[in-house]
Amino acid sequence: MATAAFSTSAGYRDVRRMVLGQEMVLFIAIVFLFVVVGLINPRFIAERNISSIFLGNAYVAVAAIGMSMVIISGNIDISVGSLIGVLATISGTLALNGVPIIICWLAPLVIGMAITSGMGAIVAYLHIPSIVVTLGMLSILKGGLISVTGGAWLTDLPPEFFLAQTRLFGIPTPIYFMIGLTIAAAFWMRLSATGRAIYAVGGNVEAARLSGIDPAMTVVKAFAIHGFFVGIAAVLFATQLSVIQSTVPPNLELTIITASVVGGVSILGGTGTVIGSTLAAVLIAAIASSMIFVNISPFWMRAVQGILILVTVLADLWRRQRQRMGA
Numbered sequence: 001m002a003t004a005a006f007s008t009s010a011g012y013r014d015v016r017r018m019v020l021g022q023e024m025v026l027f028i029a030i031v032f033l034f035v036v037v038g039l040i041n042p043r044f045i046a047e048r049n050i051s052s053i054f055l056g057n058a059y060v061a062v063a064a065i066g067m068s069m070v071i072i073s074g075n076i077d078i079s080v081g082s083l084i085g086v087l088a089t090i091s092g093t094l095a096l097n098g099v100p101i102i103i104c105w106l107a108p109l110v111i112g113m114a115i116t117s118g119m120g121a122i123v124a125y126l127h128i129p130s131i132v133v134t135l136g137m138l139s140i141l142k143g144g145l146i147s148v149t150g151g152a153w154l155t156d157l158p159p160e161f162f163l164a165q166t167r168l169f170g171i172p173t174p175i176y177f178m179i180g181l182t183i184a185a186a187f188w189m190r191l192s193a194t195g196r197a198i199y200a201v202g203g204n205v206e207a208a209r210l211s212g213i214d215p216a217m218t219v220v221k222a223f224a225i226h227g228f229f230v231g232i233a234a235v236l237f238a239t240q241l242s243v244i245q246s247t248v249p250p251n252l253e254l255t256i257i258t259a260s261v262v263g264g265v266s267i268l269g270g271t272g273t274v275i276g277s278t279l280a281a282v283l284i285a286a287i288a289s290s291m292i293f294v295n296i297s298p299f300w301m302r303a304v305q306g307i308l309i310l311v312t313v314l315a316d317l318w319r320r321q322r323q324r325m326g327a
Contacts, residue, residue, distance in 0.1 A: 010168075012282075016135070018153070022263070022264035022276050023160050023263075023264065023273065023275055024274045025277060026262070026263065026264075026276060026279040026280055026283055027279060028031050028284060029283055030279065030283050033273070033286050033287065033290060034207045034286065035195050037290040037293055037294060039259075040102050040293070040294055041250070041293040041294060043293060044289070044293040045133055049289060049293075050170065051178055051212040052092065052173050052271045052289070053176070053239070053282070053285045053286055053289050054172070054174075054277035054282070054285075055164075055174055055175065056240070057281060057282070057284075057285035058164075058172075058174035058175055058177060058178040058236055059164075059174065059232075059234075059237045059240070060252070060255055060256055060259060060284075060285070061085070061182070061259065061277070061278045061281035061282065062166030062178055062181055062229055062232050062233040062236060063080055063084065063179060063229060063230055063256045063276065064256050064259035064260050064263070064277040064280070064281050065181055065182060065185045065229045065277060066225060066226030066227070066228065066229030066230055066276045066307075067080060067229075067256050067257060067259075067277070068228060068260040068263065068272055068273070068274050068277040069185075069189070069198055069225055069226055069274070070130075070200060070223060070226045071202075071204045071223045071257075071260050071261070071266075071267065072189075072198055072222075072264045072265055072269060072270065072272050073198045073199060073202045073218065073219050073222040073269060073271065073274065074202040074205070074219075074270070075120075075122075075123060075130035075219060075223070076130050076131055076134065076257065076267075076270070077116070077119070077130065077134045077223070077226060077253075078131060078135055078138055078253050078257070079119075079134040079135070079137040079138035079141055079253070080133045080134075080230055080252070080253045081138075081248050081249075081251075081252030081254075081255045081256070082137075082138050082141035082142040082145065082248065082253075083112065083115060083116075083137075083141055083227075083230055083234070084230060084233055084234045084237055084248055084252065085141070085145050085233075085234075085245075085246075085247060085248035086143075086145050086262060086326060087111060087112050087230065087231055087234035087235075087238075088108070088238035088244055088248075089145060089154065089233070089238075089244060089295050090107060090108060090233045091104050091105065091107060091108045091148060091234065091235055091238045091239075091244075092104075092154040092157055092161070092244040093265075094107055094152065095157050095158055095161045096154060096156070096157060101158070101160050101161055103311045104161060105163060105235050108231040108232075108234045108238075109227075109228055109231030109232060109235075110231070110233070110269035111231070111239075111245050112227035112228065112230045112231035112234065113224050113225075113227035113228050113231065115137070115227060115285040116223040116224060116226050116227030116230065117220060117223055117224040117227060118140075118222060119133050119134060119137055119223055120143035120219050120220040120221075120222065121220050122325050123219060123223070124215070124216035124217070124219040124220050125216055129297070138253070139268060141190025144244065144285070145246065146247070149246040150246075150289070151246050151247075152246055153244060153245055153246055154243060154244040155243050157242070157243075157244070158215050159220070161239060162239045162240075162242075163236070164235075164236045164239040164240035165239065165240065165285065166238075169210060174236050174240070174243045177232065177236060178278060178280075181229070181232065182274055182278040184274055185229075186273060186274050186275050188325055189273070189274065194221055196220070197213045197218045197221075197272075198218055198221075199270055200213055200270075201213060201215045201219065201269075202269030202271075202272030203216045203269065203271070204270070204306055219243075223302035234267075243259035243287045245265070251302060253283075254302075255284060256281075257309075258280070258284060258309055259277050259280040259281035259284055260277045260280070261279040261280075261308075261309050261312050261313065262283070262308045262309065263275075263276030263277035263278070263279060263280035264276035264277075264278075264280075264312075265277060267313055274296070276304075284308075290303050
């Protein structure tokens, strides 16, 4: 009854219209970018480059799905990049030791859920801010990864391990993961009781509690589901190249968080969709690729991400202020 009341409230309908608008803006921005840059340099819209944009960043979009759920719940995870690196290394190490491939793929999901559930429990039951908990975990994971691997890359992995290099009907497998998981997560967040509870807790913890929702357990569930998606992202990351790096791409956590926030997920919680985060992940990847084709230094990408986050957060605050004034 509580979740039904939440879903039919006028405020929720306003938020939904806002998010759908954000998704449309992102889609138009992606199309506009491809058209403009394609006119400047036709090689940008070549099949090989478009495939590279989607294939090389599908794991970012998948990780952004789980991150969106955590942020919607009113929290954040800045350890996600290091966690992907650790889980990818675990998966590759298992494969090198002759463990059945299916276990090599499933182990990161289970371990990822265990780690994020632990962080969620600390946040929910010890009332420690998520940014503090995940910052500590970031240091543990990053330091542990370098200490254990010694900076060495994993090579000579078995051919059957490379899931992300397979194709179905000529389309790379990671693209199926990105699209399928986005659709499934969008429906789950909209139709399931837990998905509605995540929105409710992120929007107003006290109101959610009075409606019969357990905020602490909801936060733990959001983190656990986040770990599931991080595990999948780690497998896609580990299997897309012939080697597994001992470090993850620089600022990976910033890219994932940016995709969620620019996709319409409010940094204050309670608002957003996973469809928006996936579109934003594609847009960010396309922007990074376009810089190469128009001869702009890729080092500007960090500035672009910062601007996107700042503009999106300010727009969110402005919209919330208008909603309060109109209430």
